[in-house]
Amino acid sequence: RAEMTNPVDIIPYIDTESVSWIDLQGIGNEAILQQVGQVFELHPLMLEDVVNVPQRPKVEEYDDQLLLIARMVRCQTHSDSFITEQVSFILGDNYLLTVQEIPAHDCFSPVRARILAAKGSIRRMGADYLLYTLFDAIIDGFFPVLESYGERLEILEDEVVTNPSRQTLEKIHRMKRELLTLRRSIWPQRDALSSLIRDSSELISDDVRIYLRDCYDHTVQVLDMVETYREVASSLMDVYLSSVGNKMNEIMKFLTIVSSIFIPLSFIAGVYGMNFENMPELKHRLAYFICWGVMIGIAGSLMLFFWRKGWFENYSTIVKRRD
Amino acid sequence: RAEMTNPVDIIPYIDTESVSWIDLQGIGNEAILQQVGQVFELHPLMLEDVVNVPQRPKVEEYDDQLLLIARMVRCQTHSDSFITEQVSFILGDNYLLTVQEIPAHDCFSPVRARILAAKGSIRRMGADYLLYTLFDAIIDGFFPVLESYGERLEILEDEVVTNPSRQTLEKIHRMKRELLTLRRSIWPQRDALSSLIRDSSELISDDVRIYLRDCYDHTVQVLDMVETYREVASSLMDVYLSSVGNKMNEIMKFLTIVSSIFIPLSFIAGVYGMNFENMPELKHRLAYFICWGVMIGIAGSLMLFFWRKGWFENYSTIVKRRD
Amino acid sequence: RAEMTNPVDIIPYIDTESVSWIDLQGIGNEAILQQVGQVFELHPLMLEDVVNVPQRPKVEEYDDQLLLIARMVRCQTHSDSFITEQVSFILGDNYLLTVQEIPAHDCFSPVRARILAAKGSIRRMGADYLLYTLFDAIIDGFFPVLESYGERLEILEDEVVTNPSRQTLEKIHRMKRELLTLRRSIWPQRDALSSLIRDSSELISDDVRIYLRDCYDHTVQVLDMVETYREVASSLMDVYLSSVGNKMNEIMKFLTIVSSIFIPLSFIAGVYGMNFENMPELKHRLAYFICWGVMIGIAGSLMLFFWRKGWFENYSTIVKRRD
Amino acid sequence: RAEMTNPVDIIPYIDTESVSWIDLQGIGNEAILQQVGQVFELHPLMLEDVVNVPQRPKVEEYDDQLLLIARMVRCQTHSDSFITEQVSFILGDNYLLTVQEIPAHDCFSPVRARILAAKGSIRRMGADYLLYTLFDAIIDGFFPVLESYGERLEILEDEVVTNPSRQTLEKIHRMKRELLTLRRSIWPQRDALSSLIRDSSELISDDVRIYLRDCYDHTVQVLDMVETYREVASSLMDVYLSSVGNKMNEIMKFLTIVSSIFIPLSFIAGVYGMNFENMPELKHRLAYFICWGVMIGIAGSLMLFFWRKGWFENYSTIVKRRD
């Protein structure tokens, strides 16, 4: 394992029989990429796809090389979102060239550790097996991201039913958007992998094809989970809309209860506030108290009516919930 | 039928001509699995798929073995939900190794009973027929779960129209979510079964293929039912939203009726409560009673108006419903 | 044409060269079915599919027999809904065995009439043509059911826009659910028919394949109609939701008009009901009448304002509609 | 070009080498159709498909004839809707028999004109080219219908946002329903055309296949437009629902502004209308005017509050819009 800055230094490694893994970190320096292109005799289109990010994940066969464009995701450290990064694999007979979009942070560390420790079958097998190991590491990198989405969805589900606010709406929409991006990353990788397994490139041995088939299954599993989360998020949007309607019902019920009780009472009070000269009731000694009795009676029967319609039940549950 | 704890004890059974069924319950003990792997000469990927649950249901052919990952469901005893569990089948020439994720509770009891009773064709036929029998038992295990969902859906349908509450909304959303999980379990099993029937593995005889075709039809039937339930649940969400809107209409109608009747009356009362010095009506002897007459007339004609608009009809039906 | 109760009596009919149609009505009596199975040498899976209803419609080829599971629908006499019933066809070289789930009521009467009248080509042609005739009768049986749904949909469309009630909502949801069931009946029949036409079973002659192609077209037509109805029903749910919103707008407009006119007027009346000692207006001789004038002026200009906003227009159309 | 009423008169035309086009207008007279069937030796199924309208558009090959069922649309003269009509083409070696469902009004006039004028390539080429010309005329007949829908959609889009009423809702739903019917007409024609191009019938020459390919492209274009219109109409339904909600917001804002301003003021007026003996404020000489000042102050600050919340802005735009 050596770090180089001059692409020409690679040449001796290519011609050896042993498998070489060349990992180019960062695609900023065009001159180096140009040199690498010359050293490995890359097709101009290949180089273009490697440099012009973002490309759609895909597999392309050239004469004696195979280009695999993959997309790596990882959770962002300080936010809920994730970052995607393009990784290009160029598989030759006995070398594997990987080009990463962003120098720092990849998910290849466990693979590197296994190589250095000379553990596992990576050292014994060819460059195609190395390609599988790295691609598998990329797919495995999707699972922690998906888990964080699963957790966020569960929190949102609680929030939507108990206390739907404007922020909840924004969160659901943002989640739907991010899941769309995630799907756009994983979907073409499945297709690429599928064509890698099916097509008869000589660069991939049959043994490795069995391993790739396993990797394909994991990709489908990721896709399944993304689709499930998207459907749950869509359903959450409906739940939100219904929750908002429910909340309005509660508000309207409160307004209706208060208004329906006091507006008729106010009317009665208004009647006996009239200044007609001949209003017999006004003169009765107990009239005022009878009037209060009538008013309390009306209020009580209205309360009973609302209680029987179940408006209080529903209302009390919410109050409990918020405590 | 024997219970063993040391995998090496299996060896004599494998080499006999008769069919052996080895059922490994639980995947917690890695050492035993490792030993089993050596005894049966399992491909490392095979062992990985068996151990790392959850895997997507699938069929994979290896040199002289066939791996079938299936997913078993069963209703939970104390709740509405269900539990899924991975069952891995490894089919060899004259043995079938099954590995269950969770030791207790499987749906193989009827199969075991039939074997012990030496009944049915299980004893006469090969390991592939045993595989079919067990897989069929797994698929049949979906039907009770689906039935419980069918019943819950019907209860929800009633609840949504007669008395939609916040809990109803949560229930619909949870049901949609669980049906998604159920679909994710059954969908890949259909694909696995389909490839099992189509592909020409030598481990599956043509006779058993006919049986698997039947099993495939049941899987499709399960899938059809899950999809139907999902569409009904989606439609229920719309019904819920409409019901909430309907309920709001009822509330608003009540508020409007009460307000529209008493606000104008209060205005009249207010007018005759004014303290202008020159208000001829106040002096009339019958003014107060005429005023009452006018107010009752206004209230009556408003009531008639609302009645003709059908606001009371609709309202009365709800009251009836709730008794 | 003879009615038999003992399956063994069929044997002489099977071995003749002429085509025999054996129609088993009802699947309750297992012993008879077992005997029939022996007489016709049916595969155990075949018998299972015939007996364990409901099965998914399908075609399955056995050595020298062909199993076709179909689903027959008919309108219920006293309700809007429909009944489905499984019909199993077992086609042999020169016989056709049909097994109906429910004894009474099938849609084969016209076929029977044609056979007895020795009319048409049914008598001249083979068992496969008979299969076609009966299956065609089943598919034709879908059309009256679909027509009844078409009519119900039109009634619902009127109801939704003119007078949407809680019952309308239930009806739409029930219709959607029933159409789902209908689709689940017809969809697999199309697939079965398609595989019957495409596959090269020797039991179906090329001449009959042309007829089956025609039958297939009708099946697709049924499916098209079911799908169209489902989309119309889904759209109706949206229309309902909008109608509920519209109705609420009308209610709110009424409340707003009444409140907006009388609340300010009540305020004015309240002001002159105050008991301040120094309120110069109260002493003026015409003050009361001026006050009335101002109030009428305010009410009038508010009415004009609402009229110009078009709130009355919209409102008047509804009143007209309901008369 | 001759008009005949007796089918037997056609016989001499069939046997000539030149291409004959027989156009049967109307399918009411069964006797004539029966005779035509005998003259052309039509398969009984063919005749059935021609007579029993509506059939699904399709292509069927018989021994030396080809049946093409097409569906012709045209705008209705006095309404927005369209009429569909079945046209059956029976293509023989050197004749083309077309059967129209409704005698009057077809879209073949330009073709007839070109034949009579001996212009174009129709006269030189075979019956298959004539089939292409007529079918192309049918597909071209869809475009004016689609244009009328495009215009109606644009009118509806304006109506939905500026002034959504109950009628708008009905119009959107009707449009969705009609577009579904239109799709059901064009979709199977595309399939029929596709199988006509792909299948190797000897009745269609390779030269004409190139022309049919062009016709196929137009069919796809029609389908694309129908699908686009359907999606726009679906989106319009959502816009309508949102518009209704928006309108309700406007109504509620108005009610809230009026109520929130006058209810507190009425309360103040009510306070000073109380008859307590000891109310010091009442005696103050300027109290009444101070009271007015306070009330105007409250009203003003509430107005300012609403204005800052943007409730008036939004409201003013609507008033402008309606003028």
Add this chain to the structure above:
Amino acid sequence: RAEMTNPVDIIPYIDTESVSWIDLQGIGNEAILQQVGQVFELHPLMLEDVVNVPQRPKVEEYDDQLLLIARMVRCQTHSDSFITEQVSFILGDNYLLTVQEIPAHDCFSPVRARILAAKGSIRRMGADYLLYTLFDAIIDGFFPVLESYGERLEILEDEVVTNPSRQTLEKIHRMKRELLTLRRSIWPQRDALSSLIRDSSELISDDVRIYLRDCYDHTVQVLDMVETYREVASSLMDVYLSSVGNKMNEIMKFLTIVSSIFIPLSFIAGVYGMNFENMPELKHRLAYFICWGVMIGIAGSLMLFFWRKGWFENYSTIVKRRD
């Protein structure tokens, strides 16, 4: 590079061995097109497709020519929308004829520059490579349009949540409509490209096929982005609807708070405004002040109640947001 107005002048260029690119700008002049048709011996259908815009993008092979209909988009300078224009490519053995619908503004300028500068591989390679270069330029022309949509979507997302108005709704609907048009432009180009790569036309060399594969990937990328934007726009419509509901809740809360506080207080004021002769409270010296105390107490406890229900919290956030 020469500009010509008489099509006959092209003839010498066609017969040379070097590759000629003839670019016809505008399709208004039919005479010239007719002449061009004769010069290049175009099939009549080809000419028709070139002239009758809009055609669906497609590839059609003729004897020794290949027709590719493409659709070019570009942002409009003074508006958010985009313009589409049909470009027809006719590829011959050593010439490429392009016909543009609108003379001015195409996206071929960089290609022209490279040809004139004799840079790149365009000069060295055949007419098929030129076709690729131009088509690639068309696909690349979609990206700036998509970017402008991405930006507009982000602005809309902000607008929908913070301040949803009637204009927002119109914008979302218009965006959905335009994205549908965009999809209708790009979708068939993908199909055309796919058939160009797959089919074995001799006019396209294998080397160029590799380049077209790259171009195909970009087309799929454009399509992916359009679909993603459409799903985001659909989700925005739901967000809008929920936002409208949220806003209504805020309005209703405000109304309910004001009404619930002042209506009961007005009732109390109304009670002591009654004119009963015997109302003991009225005579008490501190009664008026006690009455005020009670009213303030009621108002305070209602405020506390609303505050505990969280109605003020939510409300305050909006006020902050608008500042």
